Amino acid sequence: MQVPATFEYERADSVTHALELLARYGPEARIVAGGHSLIPMMKLRLAQPEALIDINGLAAELGRIAVEGDELAIGALVRHTELLESGTATDLFPIFRDAERVIADPIVRNRGTVGGSLCQGDPSEDLSAVFTALRATAVIQGPGGTRTVPVRQFHRGPYETAVEPHELLVQLRVPITAGTGSAYEKVERRVGDWPVAAAGAVLTVADGVIRQAGIGLTAVGADHFCAPEAEEYLLSRAPGDEVFAEAGRIAAEHCEPHADQRGPADYKRHLAAELTRRALAAAAGRI
Numbered sequence: 614m615q616v617p618a619t620f621e622y623e624r625a626d627s628v629t630h631a632l633e634l635l636a637r638y639g640p641e642a643r644i645v646a647g648g649h650s651l652i653p654m655m656k657l658r659l660a661q662p663e664a665l666i667d668i669n670g671l672a673a674e675l676g677r678i679a680v681e682g683d684e685l686a687i688g689a690l691v692r693h694t695e696l697l698e699s700g701t702a703t704d705l706f707p708i709f710r711d712a713e714r715v716i717a718d719p720i721v722r723n724r725g726t727v728g729g730s731l732c733q734g735d736p737s738e739d740l741s742a743v744f745t746a747l748r749a750t751a752v753i754q755g756p757g758g759t760r761t762v763p764v765r766q767f768h769r770g771p772y773e774t775a776v777e778p779h780e781l782l783v784q785l786r787v788p789i790t791a792g793t794g795s796a797y798e799k800v801e802r803r804v805g806d807w808p809v810a811a812a813g814a815v816l817t818v819a820d821g822v823i824r825q826a827g828i829g830l831t832a833v834g835a836d837h838f839c840a841p842e843a844e845e846y847l848l849s850r851a852p853g854d855e856v857f858a859e860a861g862r863i864a865a866e867h868c869e870p871h872a873d874q875r876g877p878a879d880y881k882r883h884l885a886a887e888l889t890r891r892a893l894a895a896a897a898g899r900i
Contacts, residue, residue: 617655621664628674631666631781632756638664640778645669646690647725649717650733668781675728675783678702685787689728694719696727705789707899708813711797712743718805728782731764734772737807741768742829743797745838746813749787755780765837790825793817796895798888802875808832809875810884812864814892816852818900823847828860828893833885834869842867843889852897861890 621638625631635642641663645651654660668675668690675690678699685705687696696702697713716722716730716739730740731751744764751762753776762775764785769775776782799811808831815827826847828840843864850856870881 615656617652618658618661620655620662622667623664624667624670626670628671628754628781628783631668631671632754632779634664634666635779635781636756638666642666642778644732644781647692647721647729649721649725650729650735680705680789681786683789685789687727687785687787689726689782689784691727693717693722693725693727693730697722706747706787706795706815708743708746708795708797708815708896712739712799712811712813715739715797715799715801715805721805727785731767731785732774732776732782734768734770734774735807736771736834737832739797739799739808739811739831741838742811742813742831744785744787744829746795746797746815746827746829747787748815748827749785751775751782752784752786753780754783759783761786765839768837790817792819792824792900794896794899796892796899798892798895800884800888807875810870810881810888812885812888812892814889814896816847816893816896816900818852818897822849822851824849826860826893828864828889830864830868830885830889832870832875833865833881834871835864835867835885836869840864840867840889847893852893854894857890857893857897858886860893861886861888864889 643662645665675688703710749764795815797813800809813829817825826844843860865886870878
């Protein structure tokens, strides 16, 4: 039987209280919401936090999805299922529907949270690629107030993020731009698995040419989950099959996939190109 090491448990009743608890227990404390990544690691004693701070009671502060001005605001405590079923989010950005349908299974989606997914920092995480493609901004709160970090700077390395031990990710903000389409494409070994490779695409088209492009890649060794060279190539070009295929080739060229139980590196590189092409075509078709 796998049993975690001894730890303290506290239930926060507000964001301010959660921050006070983080300060009290120090850097060895961990936030828990869905717990689908943290709890299994604790059972295997790969993670041994001295304290767990439960934020499940903070839905009023952290569980909202709303349009605020020219941005879509998504609270860090929003569950995967809530994002999937949110017409506000998925009508604006169908990429959320594409991705959430292929994340894990209903049991995990009912408990797992948007913020937890990003803060885990897994190099194969789906929503990290999605929010990267969307050029979202993370809102982080600490004792001194809030600060913002572009999602493209949020992940500092495998399982490492910009959130400091005394801070809490509270929200993701996505810019809303007219003439935009989005899509997500994923290959997995079995339903609900981590991706072998996946790509998200967001395109803004005006006067017949691409004015802004976002490409998010996961599980293929893309730095910060993005493909800036391919995005740059797309700018000011008319959307079309040949353009999208070349962007996919460029995106794959700048990836550094590693062979593992999900496939060899050359196969993952091939998928990076093909899934980028497919996602771009689907995104263009939704504008």
